[in-house]
Amino acid sequence: xxxxxxxxxxxxKFKGFSVNNINLQVKRGFVTGFIGANGAxxxxxxxxMMNLLKPDAGEVKLFGLDYKTHEKEIKERIGFVYDGNIFxxxxxxxxxxxxxxxxYKHWDDTLFDQYVEQxxxxxxxxxxxxxxxxxxxxxxxxxxxxHAELIIMDEPTAGLDPIFRRELLDLLQxxxxxxxxxxxxxxxxxxxxxxxxxxxxxxxxxxxVFNQSIHDVAENYALVKGELNLLDRDTEKAFVxxxxxxxxFEALTDNIKAVKNIFGDTVIIERASLExxxxxxxxxxxxx
Ligand SMILES: Nc1ncnc2c1ncn2[C@@H]1O[C@H](COP(=O)(O)OP(=O)(O)OP(=O)(O)O)[C@@H](O)[C@H]1O
Numbered sequence: 001x002x003x004x005x006x007x008x009x010x011x012x013k014f015k016g017f018s019v020n021n022i023n024l025q026v027k028r029g030f031v032t033g034f035i036g037a038n039g040a041x042x043x044x045x046x047x048x049m050m051n052l053l054k055p056d057a058g059e060v061k062l063f064g065l066d067y068k069t070h071e072k073e074i075k076e077r078i079g080f081v082y083d084g085n086i087f088x089x090x091x092x093x094x095x096x097x098x099x100x101x102x103x104y105k106h107w108d109d110t111l112f113d114q115y116v117e118q119x120x121x122x123x124x125x126x127x128x129x130x131x132x133x134x135x136x137x138x139x140x141x142x143x144x145x146x147h148a149e150l151i152i153m154d155e156p157t158a159g160l161d162p163i164f165r166r167e168l169l170d171l172l173q174x175x176x177x178x179x180x181x182x183x184x185x186x187x188x189x190x191x192x193x194x195x196x197x198x199x200x201x202x203x204x205x206x207x208x209v210f211n212q213s214i215h216d217v218a219e220n221y222a223l224v225k226g227e228l229n230l231l232d233r234d235t236e237k238a239f240v241x242x243x244x245x246x247x248x249f250e251a252l253t254d255n256i257k258a259v260k261n262i263f264g265d266t267v268i269i270e271r272a273s274l275e276x277x278x279x280x281x282x283x284x285x286x287x288x
Contacts, residue, residue, distance in 0.1 A: 009059070019041040062074045202278070
């Protein structure tokens with residue numbers, strides 16, 4: 001399977017924070033959701049994918065190509081959407097189209113007009129008068145209008161009302177039908193991912209915790225509930241992190257088989273949501 005995005009040992013250091021040794025492969029034809037707490041390094045990682053930040057170490061390849069030699073070709077094949085206005089604020093969408101369209105070989109005016117209408121965007125109003133959601137829609141309309149093979153989005157659903165969010169997810173699903181397109185996007189709204197993601201990449205404190213199919217995540221992680229007296233130094237090893245309360249414990253495991261072997265039916269095992277997984281990992285990794 002071809003990797004559309006490939007990060008190899010990518011490191012980017014800021015004062016007080018670094019994205020560390022990221023190895024991430026994104027396969028063609030799938031939707032990958034990129035999750036992680038505030039400040040985990042999602043935007044930083046995405047910026048290295050877009051060549052907006054140069055890594056201090058490691059290698060970034062898009063479509064198997066290097067930015068050093070193929071920047072224009074790579075950018076041509078990507079639709080990039082992010083939170084924040086990339087366009088000169090005084091311009092309206094008509095002006096922006098005039099500027100942006102010639103930069104793309106596969107720019108499609110009809111498609112652009114169609115999205116502008118679908119997203120109910122005014123063509124003649126300055127972008128600075130747009131609401132946050134409208135700016136996101138404008139950014140999306142442009143990103144989708146040049147037949148990009150890869151769509152990279154940094155929190156595209158942030159600032160969108162629930163109805164448009166749903167419509168956007170439907171639209172993204174439609175875009176995936178041809179099987180050749182790839183979507184990689186970060187989000188805090190993990191329930192969006194249940195609807196459309198095939199893979200989940202999870203970053204914490206600048207380190208990639210996993211990049212797994214949503215099916216594997218469900219198979220590998222579970223919430224376990226039981227009485228406190230079941231816990232000891234050995235049995236605790238089956239868990240990523242444990243929360244104790246006077247009424248019992250609740251813990252996340254990444255080894256369901258071990259939990260079944262150790263505890264049998266003395267514990268309750270439940271499906272862990274992505275939120276559960278993020279929450280427990282934040283508590284620190286118990287058996288690391
Ligand atoms: N240009 C920069 N200079 C210094 N520090 C930076 C710079 N860009 C990002 N950081 C720091 O890197 C850390 C990670 O930021 P990043 O925006 O990648 O996180 P994120 O996962 O996208 O967070 P959020 O979900 O809040 O958007 C933060 O602590 C941030 O302050």
